Amino acid sequence: MGLELLFRPKKMARDSNLVTFFLFVVSILFFVTPIYGDNPLDLLCRPENGNYTFGSPFRNNLEQLLLGNLASNTAKKGFLSSSTGDGTDEVFGQALCRRDVNRSACGDCVRIASQEIMNKCNKKDADIWYEFCQISYSYSNFFSAMTYQGQYPDSNNQKQDVSNPEELSSALNKLMDGLISEAPWASSMFAVGSSNFPSQGHVYGLVQCTREISGGDCNTCLVSAWGDLRTCCSLHQGGTVVSRYCNVRFELYRFYNQHSEGLGKKRIILLVICILAGALLASLGVWVARRRWKRRMTRDEERDENELIQELPKPIELSISRGDLEYSDDMFVMDLVTLRAATANFSLTNKLGQGGFGIVYKGILPDGNEIAVKRLSMKSWQGVEEFKNEVTLIAKLKHKNLVRLLGWGIDGHEKLLIYEYMANKSLDVFLxxxxxxxxxxxxxxxxxxxxxxxxxxxxxxxxxxxxxxxxxxxxxxxxxxxxxxxxxxxxxxxxxxxxxxxxxxxxxxxxxxxxxxxxxxxxxxxxxxx
Known part of the structure; x- marks a missing residue:
């Protein structure tokens, strides 16, 4: 039993490690974010809104906003709008990360985009888009004043045409209609999903809006962007349209991560099922191990009890028998039912004191004699040793200055010692x-x-x-x-x-x-x- 107790925590630790490894593998399969390139999808510098010069207050404010505030804080929530400066030199900036990328990828993307837009553009109004993020800035507050202006990244021109455009068009319409109806009312204004494309498997789509605009403006922006995407790319194997306020994209392969919101719910459900199944298996293993351990403990306790009874002194020359109580010249043996009745079921009102291995109760026998019953701890092996020590030693001791042991009782886990009753309890009560x-x-x-x-x-x-x-x-x-x-x-x-x-x-x-x-x-x- 000692070895079982020694190794059981190690086994449970191994079970815990297996669960941790299982969850790690699942997270790798579902949550890995792909590496993105350093090249932007598109860059729009608006010359009609004027230039700024290096070293000017506007440029300094822009650098502080983009390289400081946006680059440092966007990754916390995946979106940030802010402004710096005042008057004609005030700069308004906004950064948005794709909802399905992690914080690390978001922060890296925003830092690269901030540096790139400042290196490539000296206009007072500009936008830059990467696969995982986008940044916009302007001399005017553009945050909620949605005006759609779609952009077509050069990557669209590298896509090959599909052999069955009508089938693709039907699948795309079904997919995008669902995503556009969902994203404007989601907290993140983002949705992804897929639609069956029989000849080539599935077509995958993504839509997203910036979070400063209203749900109605988001819907308007997505509808316009989807119209542009359908015009430019419905014959291609993929396409993207970006704007300051919303983006739409489709591909014939899954390009987004599965832990995002939207129509990827089936994969999320599958992930939850896998995690629950792993936890259930681990719990089952722990339950089986505990059950085996308890069975062994029960066998050991039964064996110890039998061995203990064999070693205890037996009543000899029985002279009186009263129900469940048997008297002998040396000691008597009493069953648990009788002792429960004598102590009022071990009532706290009959408690005389408590030692290291058990509690002592006052009891009254059917003939009116008072006794003290020591109820040893059920689960303490030291209690078993004390029980054996008391019975085998005190049974042989007879002296007026030693408490007399009258008898004992064993019933399952219960180990009880019966002493003569001491009316004034113990010396410490007085001292x-x-x-x-x-x-x-x-x-x-x-x-x-x-x-x-x-x-x-x-x-x-x-x-x-x-x-x-x-x-x-x-x-x-x-x-x-x-x-x-x-x-x-x-x-x-x-x-x-x-x-x-x-x-x-x-x-x-x-x-x-x-x-x-x-x-x-x-x-x-x-x-x-x-």
């Missing part, structure tokens, strides 16, 4: 209570000290075998109705041979008590232990 400590005059204190000493002398010198208690403390010194001290709790006791006076110990035992030192430092003390 550490300001009111009760006044009852301990010097005569009572001397009697208690003398009783403890007599009990220890008997254990060390007169009992056979010799016994070292190893956990002597006020809570383990009980007081009867006449305040006679009796040593209890032999769970940590150690047996010495008759002539033995010295022994080596492999571990420190006893009870650790914490208290503060003179300067606030944390100190510890141990009860008597060997």
């Amino acid at each position: 550490f209570d300001p009111m009760k400590s006044s009852q301990l005059d010097w005569g009572a204190r001397y009697s208690i000290i003398n009783g403890i000493a007599r009990g220890l002398l008997y254990l060390h010198e007169d009992s056979v075998p010799k016994i070292i208690h190893r956990d002597l403390k006020p809570s383990n010194v009980l007081l009867d109705i006449d305040m006679v001290a009796k040593i209890s709790d032999f769970g940590m006791a150690r047996i010495f041979s008759e002539k033995q006076n010295v022994a080596n110990t492999r571990r420190v035992v006893g009870t650790l008590h914490g208290f503060c030192g003179t300067k606030g430092e944390s100190l510890n003390s141990w009860t008597l232990s060997y």
Whole structure:
């Protein structure tokens, strides 16, 4: 069982690592962003709106806006509109990344585009488009004043014609109508999807608007751009139309990433199913491992219980039998039902105290005799050892300053010890209570000290075998109705041979008590232990 406990966390860690690897592979398959080139799709410098000169306030503001604000902050949300300066030198700028690219690709694209537009254009109004991003700037506030002006990138001219344009046109119309009806009302104003193109598989499309314009203006812009795209490229195997406010594109291959919004929902559902399936398999593996571990623990506990019962002293020369209670000259054995009834089902109102391995309850037997029942911890192996130690040792000890063990009981996980009842509980109750400590005059204190000493002398010198208690403390010194001290709790006791006076110990035992030192430092003390 120890080895099983040792290796079980490692197995669970391996299961966790497998799940992590599985999710990593899935993320690679679904979320990888392709590498883009440094060349822009298109660049539009509007000469009709005037030039700026190098070193002018407008140029300085433009550099601060593009290379500073936009390049640094667009990647956070994939879109940013901002302005810098005032009066005739104020510059308005806007950057937009394609919704399906990650932050890293977005930031890199915006930085390259910002540098490129400043190197290639000295106009006061310009736009530049890359596959993953676009940047626009102007001397006037253009953010929401949508005016469509479509551009045709040179890449359109490199596309070959399709052999069945009517089939492509039908598939494209169906695809774009769906995307255009969806994107203007999406939070990101972006949609992607595909349509069946029987002769060549599928046709894939993407539409996107800048987020400053209204849903109605986005729809108007996309409809206009789709009209231009259909005119220029409906016979081609792909095409793109870009503008300051919206873009449309189609290809015969999937050019966008699948974790985007829009008609890629089927792939998203597939991804979720894969993740859930992996988590379910991992959970199933952990459940099987835990079940096997619990079965082994149950077998071990049953074996330990049987072995323990065989080692305990048996009732001999039974003289009286009353229901479930059997008395003998030495001890009696009692079942759990009787002990539950005696202690009112181990009620907290009957709780006398609590030790390291269990709780002690007051009980009243059917004949009116009072007893103390120690209910050991169900899951503690140390509790089993203490149980065995108590029964095998105390059964042989008879002294007026030692608590008498009357009997024991075992029922499944329950391990119970039955002692004579001590009306005044334990010595610590008196020592550490300001009111009760006044009852301990010097005569009572001397009697208690003398009783403890007599009990220890008997254990060390007169009992056979010799016994070292190893956990002597006020809570383990009980007081009867006449305040006679009796040593209890032999769970940590150690047996010495008759002539033995010295022994080596492999571990420190006893009870650790914490208290503060003179300067606030944390100190510890141990009860008597060997």
